[in-house]
Amino acid sequence: MAKKNKDDYSIADALRVPSGPVRVEDFDPDSAPDYPGEGKADAPAQMADLAPELSDLQERLYAAGRDNPRSRRLLLLLQGLDTSGKGGVIRHAVGMVDPQGIDLTAFKVPTAEERSHHYLWRIRRALPGPGMIGIFDRSHYEDVLVVRVDELAPLDEIPKRFDEINRFEAELADQGVTLIKCFLNVSRDEQKDRLLERLENPEKHWKYNPGDVDVRKKWSAYMDAYSDVLTHCNTEHAPWFVIPADKKWYRNWAVARLMVEHLRAMDLQWPEADFDVDTEIARVQTS
Amino acid sequence: MAKKNKDDYSIADALRVPSGPVRVEDFDPDSAPDYPGEGKADAPAQMADLAPELSDLQERLYAAGRDNPRSRRLLLLLQGLDTSGKGGVIRHAVGMVDPQGIDLTAFKVPTAEERSHHYLWRIRRALPGPGMIGIFDRSHYEDVLVVRVDELAPLDEIPKRFDEINRFEAELADQGVTLIKCFLNVSRDEQKDRLLERLENPEKHWKYNPGDVDVRKKWSAYMDAYSDVLTHCNTEHAPWFVIPADKKWYRNWAVARLMVEHLRAMDLQWPEADFDVDTEIARVQTS
Numbered sequence: 001m002a003k004k005n006k007d008d009y010s011i012a013d014a015l016r017v018p019s020g021p022v023r024v025e026d027f028d029p030d031s032a033p034d035y036p037g038e039g040k041a042d043a044p045a046q047m048a049d050l051a052p053e054l055s056d057l058q059e060r061l062y063a064a065g066r067d068n069p070r071s072r073r074l075l076l077l078l079q080g081l082d083t084s085g086k087g088g089v090i091r092h093a094v095g096m097v098d099p100q101g102i103d104l105t106a107f108k109v110p111t112a113e114e115r116s117h118h119y120l121w122r123i124r125r126a127l128p129g130p131g132m133i134g135i136f137d138r139s140h141y142e143d144v145l146v147v148r149v150d151e152l153a154p155l156d157e158i159p160k161r162f163d164e165i166n167r168f169e170a171e172l173a174d175q176g177v178t179l180i181k182c183f184l185n186v187s188r189d190e191q192k193d194r195l196l197e198r199l200e201n202p203e204k205h206w207k208y209n210p211g212d213v214d215v216r217k218k219w220s221a222y223m224d225a226y227s228d229v230l231t232h233c234n235t236e237h238a239p240w241f242v243i244p245a246d247k248k249w250y251r252n253w254a255v256a257r258l259m260v261e262h263l264r265a266m267d268l269q270w271p272e273a274d275f276d277v278d279t280e281i282a283r284v285q286t287s
Numbered sequence: 288m289a290k291k292n293k294d295d296y297s298i299a300d301a302l303r304v305p306s307g308p309v310r311v312e313d314f315d316p317d318s319a320p321d322y323p324g325e326g327k328a329d330a331p332a333q334m335a336d337l338a339p340e341l342s343d344l345q346e347r348l349y350a351a352g353r354d355n356p357r358s359r360r361l362l363l364l365l366q367g368l369d370t371s372g373k374g375g376v377i378r379h380a381v382g383m384v385d386p387q388g389i390d391l392t393a394f395k396v397p398t399a400e401e402r403s404h405h406y407l408w409r410i411r412r413a414l415p416g417p418g419m420i421g422i423f424d425r426s427h428y429e430d431v432l433v434v435r436v437d438e439l440a441p442l443d444e445i446p447k448r449f450d451e452i453n454r455f456e457a458e459l460a461d462q463g464v465t466l467i468k469c470f471l472n473v474s475r476d477e478q479k480d481r482l483l484e485r486l487e488n489p490e491k492h493w494k495y496n497p498g499d500v501d502v503r504k505k506w507s508a509y510m511d512a513y514s515d516v517l518t519h520c521n522t523e524h525a526p527w528f529v530i531p532a533d534k535k536w537y538r539n540w541a542v543a544r545l546m547v548e549h550l551r552a553m554d555l556q557w558p559e560a561d562f563d564v565d566t567e568i569a570r571v572q573t574s
Binding site: 063066087090094095098100104106135137192195196200202205206208210213216270273275277280283285287 | 350353354374377378381382384385386387389391393422424479482483486487489490492493494495497500503504557558559560562564567568570571572574
């Protein structure tokens with residue numbers, strides 16, 4: 001395959017969930033849409049190709065945020081079942097970005113304090129500041145996923161929460177937050193292989209939790225819950241992207257590329273000097 | 288120069304401040320002690336050489352911290368004048384590490400709330416959790432540096448603070464925090480060049496602040512203040528390292544290498560499984 005020009009395709013178009021009812025099963029976890037290289041072998045080179053532009057764009061975003069509390073920000077939201085690779089994406093794709101521009105939050109089982117508030121309370125507190133790239137490892141979607149599957153709230157709450165989440169995300173868009181919502185779509189077979197890999201390698205035992213198998217047994221309930229999320233919370237201002245996640249190298253590249261495309265679309269300019277440049281040059285030279 | 292074996296030297300030994308009275312002027316900002324390569328040209332390769340071990344060690348630290356609130360942690364503390372490269376070190380050396388294992392705090396001019404507390408209050412709140420690598424971009428040392436130079440507190444407070452800081456850092460060491468205190472030592476001439484570079488490149492104007500020249504005019508007061516810090520707060524459990532910072536490539540490499548050496552010394556082991564591995568393999572296989 002000939003190497004594509006970096007500007008003649010949009011991974012966002014390729015991975016965006018179409019509007020209307022969808023099912024997770026409609027998406028192929030093992031595909032690699034719009035990948036510009038050959039495959040796994042050249043994935044490090046493809047990632048390296050994205051790095052300078054991602055770095056430049058992130059620095060422009062950061063610079064713009066320094067003196068402007070109303071400036072743009074990016075929020076990458078990662079959802080997916082165990083072993084789908086939320087951690088891998090953070091390590092390999094987010095890891096390409098200057099740590100000073102990253103604001104990472106991993107949402108765990110809510111604490112007692114968090115449970116005493118509305119479920120969006122802890123989310124609002126973790127929103128990225130001006131110029132920052134926020135990363136959500138899990139998110140408010142847990143409140144319509146695990147909460148629904150394990151019936152941690154009355155089930156008739158779920159459709160209300162979909163509406164509430166859509167309003168919340170519209171509000172974020174209004175405030176200058178560009179949201180990239182990624183569902184990392186791993187297949188049931190691949191999940192099994194990855195769990196076994198963790199068990200067979202003593203250096204990976206710490207990543208394994210017996211509870212992962214209990215969750216795995218609820219696979220079809222999770223597919224139903226994710227299908228409803230992808231159907232009901234897939235809006236114009238905050239669309240979902242389904243990232244094929246059986247190929248780790250594609251998954252990482254696709255998320256990095258999504259960040260590049262969304263940052264490009266912001267048309268970020270370097271801030272202008274709020275001082276007289278020649279005066280300052282003279283001051284430094286005589287100092 | 289023949290490439291050194293990675294285990295036959297210690298950058299920590301080479302850069303550690305000797306005990307007793309020292310002056311910043313005793314240290315050469317343009318040197319490159321123990322650098323195993325040729326110079327700037329092979330610096331990317333030297334950084335890449337450190338990356339796999341740094342990554343492995345960080346993951347071991349993180350794994351150990353998952354189930355043990357008393358486990359080890361690392362705290363890299365960066366001090367230095369404007370343009371000495373605190374941001375560059377974070378971008379290039381800290382940026383080599385998985386963002387999930389990094390807890391970065393940039394200490395700015397204290398807020399009203401921070402000023403209403405003891406100066407160590409905001410420092411304690413920002414300490415890294417178990418298994419994490421904390422990064423302090425500036426620190427409690429500002430409270431004996433800018434506070435002294437600009438007389439923001441009575442000057443007889445400063446020696447008291449030295450004692451207090453030494454006790455605080457001894458307490459951290461007792462709690463399992465390995466502290467790496469780095470003074471990024473840039474020369475006065477190199478600072479001038481870097482400030483001019485920021486002024487001459489419109490993409491770097493946002494990094495320039497006219498106040499930087501005002502601080503530059505107090506150069507010798509800062510050298511006195513840093514000399515006293517390196518003399519009085521250079522303890523067995525929390526020594527200072529002076530990082531020659533005129534060569535950016537050396538500065539970044541040296542800090543990355545310091546992290547590797549300190550993590551190596553922790554002798555970090557992968558946590559043992561707290562479940563029966565064979566039972567879990569069977570559960571996954573039939574799930």
